[in-house]
Amino acid sequence: MADHDLDDLFAAARAEVAQPSPVLMARILADAAAVQPRRSVPVRARFRLGGWIAALGGTGALAGLATATFAGLWIGLAPPAAVDDFAATLWAPAAGDSLDLFPDLEGMIDDADG
Amino acid sequence: MARTALAATPEPDVPDEALLVLYANGDPGAARNLSGRLVPRALGYATRLLAGDRAEAEDVVQEAMLRLWRVAPDWRPGEARVSTWVYRVVTNLCTDRRRTRMRRRDGTLEDAPEVADATPGAEAQLIAADRAAALEAALAQLPDRQRQAVVLRHIEGLSNPEIAVVLDLGVEAVESLTARGKRALSAILAGQRAALGWTDGGDDGGP
Numbered sequence: 001m002a003d004h005d006l007d008d009l010f011a012a013a014r015a016e017v018a019q020p021s022p023v024l025m026a027r028i029l030a031d032a033a034a035v036q037p038r039r040s041v042p043v044r045a046r047f048r049l050g051g052w053i054a055a056l057g058g059t060g061a062l063a064g065l066a067t068a069t070f071a072g073l074w075i076g077l078a079p080p081a082a083v084d085d086f087a088a089t090l091w092a093p094a095a096g097d098s099l100d101l102f103p104d105l106e107g108m109i110d111d112a113d114g
Numbered sequence: 115m116a117r118t119a120l121a122a123t124p125e126p127d128v129p130d131e132a133l134l135v136l137y138a139n140g141d142p143g144a145a146r147n148l149s150g151r152l153v154p155r156a157l158g159y160a161t162r163l164l165a166g167d168r169a170e171a172e173d174v175v176q177e178a179m180l181r182l183w184r185v186a187p188d189w190r191p192g193e194a195r196v197s198t199w200v201y202r203v204v205t206n207l208c209t210d211r212r213r214t215r216m217r218r219r220d221g222t223l224e225d226a227p228e229v230a231d232a233t234p235g236a237e238a239q240l241i242a243a244d245r246a247a248a249l250e251a252a253l254a255q256l257p258d259r260q261r262q263a264v265v266l267r268h269i270e271g272l273s274n275p276e277i278a279v280v281l282d283l284g285v286e287a288v289e290s291l292t293a294r295g296k297r298a299l300s301a302i303l304a305g306q307r308a309a310l311g312w313t314d315g316g317d318d319g320g321p
Contacts, residue, residue: 005312009249010268012242018158018216024172025149027222031180032145037187039140 122218130196131189138186143191149179151224156204162265165254169247170211178203201270201280205262215313241311248310252302260295267292 020028056062075083130148137144153175160171160178181203184197253261262281266272267288272280277288303310 002295005298005307006296007268009245009303012246013249013269014271016158016246018154018161020153020157020172020175024157024176025153027176028149028153028179029145031176032183034151035180035183036145037138037140108201 126183129152131191132183134186134189135191138189138212145183148196152182152200153179153206155197155240159201159265159270160204160208162250162253162269163205163258163262164211166250174204174207174211177207195276196269198276199273201266201272202282205280234258245310248303248306249299252299255302256295256298260291260298263288263291264295264299268296 002007002019053059056065128147130151133144133148133151137148156175156178157171160174161168162168164174178200182200253265256264259281263277266277266280267274274285274288274292277283277292278285281288281291283291
């Protein structure tokens with residue numbers, strides 16, 4: 001038998017593509033669905049981070065929060081003169097001075113006792 | 115009517131391996147796309163290895179695809195082609211089934227397809243059908259390894275290095291198997307030349 005006769009047979013066999021039945025495809029896809037890893041792992045990880053950010057008010061709020069944190073740190077480390085003066089007035093009064101927030105309180109208590 | 119289970123045409127640009135990764139990541143459409151590519155080829159191959167037993171070939175292909183779904187999360191990119199992997203699993207499953215069948219039937223091979231009956235119809239179609247059946251019958255008479263190598267090389271169109279991976283052999287062994295397989299097929303089919311519509315010495319071009 002000539003080689004090209006055999007080659008013709010092979011070519012004809014190649015041209016004939018097997019058509020899987022819909023039933024077979026359904027069986028195969030059912031298997032695939034049954035053992036497919038669920039999308040949950042990466043999705044849940046992303047959801048958790050997203051939940052955190054959302055709880056803080058979204059990404060805009062997160063940027064504001066970061067700015068405020070840095071500003072607070074900066075003012076603490078290198079306070080401007082005005083802040084220094086104000087802090088000195090508030091927290092370090094000269095000896096003998098007192099800041100009476102309720103000047104009439106003692107009198108009121110005395111009145112009540114009397 | 116023309117619509118089949120394969121109507122969901124796979125995107126040609128996406129490699130098989132990428133579809134497998136998508137499947138492992140939970141993509142709902144990846145399995146359908148990948149099956150559309152792999153199942154027809156695997157089914158044709160399994161049917162030939164199992165001497166035309168379509169039902170058994172379907173079982174083999176389903177099992178091979180199930181193994182593919184299971185291995186998907188651990189698939190190591192670049193290590194093997196997905197189609198080659200499937201051919202390899204189909205080959206092993208078919209070999210197991212043929213061995214079981216041979217043991218059951220005490221070594222006799224009694225279900226090789228016969229040349230088609232001469233029912234009325236167009237002569238050319240009859241000849242084509244006869245030729246296809248004759249090829250299947252001749253393939254069924256080859257030893258397992260020769261049949262696998264010949265089908266992979268000449269019908270599935272794999273390269274010799276790919277066949278070497280599928281059959282777990284060296285490339286030289288594959289070349290030897292395909293050459294011996296082709297010679298054996300020629301010898302088997304030689305006696306049927308006239309019956310299959312080839313005229314003796316007609317178009318051989320030889321002396």
